[in-house]
Amino acid sequence: xxxxxxxxxxxxxxxxxxxxxxxxxxxxxxxxxxxxxxxxxxxxxxxxxxxxxxxxxxxxxxxxxxxxxxxxxxxxxxxxxxxxxxxxxxxxxxxxxxxxxxxxxxxxxxxxxxxxxxxxxxxxxxxxxxxxxxxxxxxxxxxxxxxxxxxxxxxxxxxxxxxxxxxxxxxxxxxxxxxxxxxxxxxxxxxxxxxxxxxxxxxxxxxxxxxxxxxxxxxxxxxxxxxxxxxxxxxxxxxxxxxxxxxxxxxxxxxxxxxxxxxxxxxxxxxxxxxxxxxxxxxxxxxxxxxxxxxxxxxxx
Amino acid sequence: xxxxxxxxxxxxxxxxxxxxxxxxxxxxxxxxxxxxxxxxxxxxxxxxxxxxxxxxxxxxxxxxxxxxxxxxxxxxxxxxxxxxxxxxxxxxxxxxxxxxxxxxxxxxxxxxxxxxxxxxxxxxxxxxxxxxxxxxxxxxxxxxxxxxxxxxxxxxxxxxxxxxxxxxxxxxxxxxxxxxxxxxxxxxxxxxxxxxxxxxxxxxxxxxxxxxxxxxxxxxxxxxxxxxxxxxxxxxxxxxxxxxxxxxxxxxxxxxxxxxxxxxxxxxxxxxxxxxxxxxxxxxxxxxxxxxxxxxxxxxxxxxxxxxxxxxxxxxxxxxxxxxxxxxxxxxxxxxxxxxxxxxxxxx
Amino acid sequence: xxxxxxxxxxxxxxxxxxxxxxxxxxxxxxxxxxxxxxxxxxxxxxxxxxxxxxxxxxxxxxxxxxxxxxxxxxxxxxxxxxxxxxxxxxxxxxxxxxxxxxxxxxxxxxxxxxxxxxxxxxxxxxxxxxxxxxxxxxxxxxxxxxxxxxxxxxxxxxxxxxxxxxxxxxxxxxxxxxxxxxxxxxxxxxxxxxxxxxxxxxxxxxxxxxxxxxxxxxxxxxxxxxxxxxxxxxxxxxxxxxxxxxxxxxxxx
Numbered sequence: 001x002x003x004x005x006x007x008x009x010x011x012x013x014x015x016x017x018x019x020x021x022x023x024x025x026x027x028x029x030x031x032x033x034x035x036x037x038x039x040x041x042x043x044x045x046x047x048x049x050x051x052x053x054x055x056x057x058x059x060x061x062x063x064x065x066x067x068x069x070x071x072x073x074x075x076x077x078x079x080x081x082x083x084x085x086x087x088x089x090x091x092x093x094x095x096x097x098x099x100x101x102x103x104x105x106x107x108x109x110x111x112x113x114x115x116x117x118x119x120x121x122x123x124x125x126x127x128x129x130x131x132x133x134x135x136x137x138x139x140x141x142x143x144x145x146x147x148x149x150x151x152x153x154x155x156x157x158x159x160x161x162x163x164x165x166x167x168x169x170x171x172x173x174x175x176x177x178x179x180x181x182x183x184x185x186x187x188x189x190x191x192x193x194x195x196x197x198x199x200x201x202x203x204x205x206x207x208x209x210x211x212x213x214x215x216x217x218x219x220x221x222x223x224x225x226x227x228x229x230x231x232x233x234x235x236x237x238x239x240x241x242x243x244x245x246x247x248x249x250x251x252x253x254x255x256x257x258x259x260x261x262x263x264x265x266x267x268x269x270x271x272x273x274x275x276x277x278x279x280x281x282x283x284x285x286x287x288x289x290x291x292x293x294x295x296x297x298x299x300x301x
Numbered sequence: 302x303x304x305x306x307x308x309x310x311x312x313x314x315x316x317x318x319x320x321x322x323x324x325x326x327x328x329x330x331x332x333x334x335x336x337x338x339x340x341x342x343x344x345x346x347x348x349x350x351x352x353x354x355x356x357x358x359x360x361x362x363x364x365x366x367x368x369x370x371x372x373x374x375x376x377x378x379x380x381x382x383x384x385x386x387x388x389x390x391x392x393x394x395x396x397x398x399x400x401x402x403x404x405x406x407x408x409x410x411x412x413x414x415x416x417x418x419x420x421x422x423x424x425x426x427x428x429x430x431x432x433x434x435x436x437x438x439x440x441x442x443x444x445x446x447x448x449x450x451x452x453x454x455x456x457x458x459x460x461x462x463x464x465x466x467x468x469x470x471x472x473x474x475x476x477x478x479x480x481x482x483x484x485x486x487x488x489x490x491x492x493x494x495x496x497x498x499x500x501x502x503x504x505x506x507x508x509x510x511x512x513x514x515x516x517x518x519x520x521x522x523x524x525x526x527x528x529x530x531x532x533x534x535x536x537x538x539x540x541x542x543x544x545x546x547x548x549x550x551x552x553x554x555x556x557x558x559x560x561x562x563x564x565x566x567x568x569x570x571x572x573x574x575x576x577x578x579x580x581x582x583x584x585x586x587x588x589x590x591x592x593x594x595x596x597x598x599x600x601x602x603x604x605x606x607x608x609x610x611x612x613x614x615x616x617x618x619x620x621x622x623x624x625x626x627x628x629x630x631x632x633x634x635x636x637x638x639x640x641x642x643x644x645x646x647x648x649x
Numbered sequence: 650x651x652x653x654x655x656x657x658x659x660x661x662x663x664x665x666x667x668x669x670x671x672x673x674x675x676x677x678x679x680x681x682x683x684x685x686x687x688x689x690x691x692x693x694x695x696x697x698x699x700x701x702x703x704x705x706x707x708x709x710x711x712x713x714x715x716x717x718x719x720x721x722x723x724x725x726x727x728x729x730x731x732x733x734x735x736x737x738x739x740x741x742x743x744x745x746x747x748x749x750x751x752x753x754x755x756x757x758x759x760x761x762x763x764x765x766x767x768x769x770x771x772x773x774x775x776x777x778x779x780x781x782x783x784x785x786x787x788x789x790x791x792x793x794x795x796x797x798x799x800x801x802x803x804x805x806x807x808x809x810x811x812x813x814x815x816x817x818x819x820x821x822x823x824x825x826x827x828x829x830x831x832x833x834x835x836x837x838x839x840x841x842x843x844x845x846x847x848x849x850x851x852x853x854x855x856x857x858x859x860x861x862x863x864x865x866x867x868x869x870x871x872x873x874x875x876x877x878x879x880x881x882x883x884x885x886x887x888x889x890x891x892x893x894x895x896x897x898x899x900x901x902x
Contacts, residue, residue, distance in 0.1 A: 037824030052489060164895060295825050
């Protein structure tokens with residue numbers, strides 16, 4: 001039996017369709033990522049699956065309990081970290097943890113081993129008010145509170161948004177460790193590079209899933225010719241590439257520009273660019289990353 | 302938007318027309334052992350003024366207190382025996398005005414009006430008969446509050462307001478804050494039954510309001526010299542009932558709003574303002590137009606303050622406040638049921 | 650990667666030992682740097698490192714505790730009001746009035762920054778045509794998709810052709826395609842001579858800048874072009890540069 005099973009969940013707010021009928025399954029112990037930008041419907045999906053919102057239609061089962069009929073059972077066994085910091089700001093780190101432990105009828109000691117790695121980083125500040133913590137520390141505390149009762153499924157809504165890169169890495173390392181405890185994790189993020197850290201991902205845009213698969217398969221399924229190009233004048237490079245008849249799409253990607261082409265000869269392209277005045281031109285074929293795939297899929301839809 | 306434009310209009314109409322500290326059609330009773338022409342004339346004069354309406358003729362002087370306790374009479378006019386005879390023979394007679402001191406403002410107003418009417422009668426007689434003016438000696442006796450202390454009416458009033466403030470407003474703001482900051486979201490996704498969540502929010506303010514009740518009472522008794530004539534236990538039970546009503550109101554408001562600001566506004570506009578204006582605390586309800594009087598019946602503070610005055614200042618027992626307690630009891634049950642049902646276990 | 654700057658140009662931002670203290674806490678610790686006209690300057694750092702506080706001082710919104718600087722030719726300490734007249738500002742949290750229409754927002758900002766009444770109408774049409782939403786002129790901003798809002802907000806921020814525009818995390822949460830389109834707008838602005846001072850969390854966006862500075866605990870720990878920084882730390886991406894710096898900072902604590 002899957003840990004999470006979702007069938008055709010739809011949800012609208014007023015006239016706007018936030019979720020247009022999403023379906024997917026998550027197996028026990030998987031890290032499943034929901035990847036997509038703001039407004040795609042991630043938070044709505046999470047709130048529905050944690051029983052905080054009712055879907056307009058569709059069914060979902062979390063750890064064998066129905067979302068609507070058995071919502072009380074679900075609330076007892078899941079951990080939830082909402083998109084914005086939602087702990088008691090005026091209580092200390094330790095007090096917050098104690099509140100959640102007792103609300104879930106357990107103690108801090110009982111499952112300490114689960115949160116040890118993360119909590120040890122904020123333990124020196126355990127008497128500090130939660131509101132006075134930095135962004136990264138707040139998320140670590142929130143994660144600890146969500147884990148303190150050893151949930152069966154962990155729902156993390158954008159746990160790394162706005163967090164510094166170092167804390168982000170640490171959080172993901174934690175999540176990987178939790179897999180070994182058999183905890184299923186559903187996590188959402190707008191950062192494409194975090195997609196490769198998940199077992200499987202669903203790319204979401206405008207309330208619909210573009211694709212569901214492992215990151216490797218999604219990349220393998222990318223069927224365009226992808227090149228990375230650089231020169232000494234990147235802004236002009238972008239404009240010039242767009243005028244080239246054989247270049248299908250061109251987008252800036254950090255220090256190179258990724259273009260998709262048909263069967264073009266790279267040397268011909270180099271000449272074309274040299275004629276435009278570019279120097280130090282670098283052209284190489286590359287494998288697609290998740291972001292390339294996302295952009296291709298979202299442009300197509 | 303509508304509130305901002307319509308509310309001032311409502312307020313000016315209310316203050317201008319409906320709510321006034323003037324007395325109109327105040328009910329009075331008469332104890333007239335003389336039953337003669339002069340007393341009849343005076344009684345008629347008082348009755349025919351727009352300020353007073355004759356309610357009862359008291360037969361037995363022991364009934365005087367009872368008449369006040371029933372709560373509808375504001376003034377008793379007691380004539381001395383052989384009134385007319387005395388005026389004619391000695392040129393002097395006495396009238397005793399007995400007023401209900403639990404509302405000192407009203408009492409002084411009533412006394413003043415009647416005194417003036419009696420003086421006017423004297424003047425008329427002088428003009429008519431050309432004789433030397435009679436001496437009608439008007440004495441005033443104030444029941445329950447002989448020195449007309451304002452505190453007698455303010456202490457019950459303040460108690461009602463504070464309890465409502467702490468229980469209704471603070472509870473609603475506290476729950477709304479959790480909704481606004483997002484902590485409610487996380488607590489809902491937990492084994493905690495909603496009833497427990499509610500209790501956890503309500504109990505602190507319950508405790509604080511009990512302390513407030515005792516503090517106000519103590520200050521009232523020892524610093525302001527307001528007596529507790531009746532049973533302290535009865536008073537406390539009454540206050541407890543009112544606290545429950547207020548807590549339920551706070552809960553109800555919290556389930557209707559999404560932000561602390563809205564909870565605050567709702568509590569102030571929807572509870573405090575009507576309580577101050579229509580509970581009888583500042584303006585006598587009897588003088589308001591009918592529709593406002595009807596609305597006043599739905600204000601819990603009205604029933605509470607009235608009952609508190611009866612127990613604290615008049616020293617009455619359970620029997621007299623049965624009606625108030627029943628009303629508050631029904632309000633409590635209805636409001637608690639309603640607010641529990643409306644408490645949202647989901648986010649929408 | 651960089652975008653070519655015309656040579657021989659002066660500094661539009663100069664900061665010397667700029668410091669801001671709140672009680673005992675030093676949010677910005679004597680930072681010193683310059684930004685040249687037409688540059689795209691990336692201002693990076695973790696949350697709480699002091700970026701927002703520093704930006705506020707540069708925008709004339711907050712008085713430095715000590716130190717000096719000039720922005721667009723005006724002294725930070727003596728003439729903050731003049732600074733405000735000559736800069737544009739866009740933040741992620743607020744940019745446009747959601748309950749006004751597209752053109753109404755532009756007219757509002759135009760009016761605030763003193764664009765003459767007669768010109769505003771034409772400038773609005775020009776701008777909307779360039780952005781490609783002429784037909785959405787009368788739409789309520791709240792019904793625009795996020796990516797469009799960002800573009801519109803940016804255009805409103807530079808509507809009055811300021812010397813510098815300050816962007817505070819302008820692309821947070823926006824989808825990848827819209828983010829890139831946004832950066833293309835930034836390039837256009839830079840081409841027109843507007844200096845762009847931008848803070849961001851996306852390390853790949855750091856690559857689009859001519860130079861970046863990285864703030865750690867109130868101090869600037871790195872200031873150079875992305876290419877030079879990557880060489881210095883022997884890494885391939887700006888993400889890794891940041892990681893190295895942040896690890897060093899943690900080790901010190």
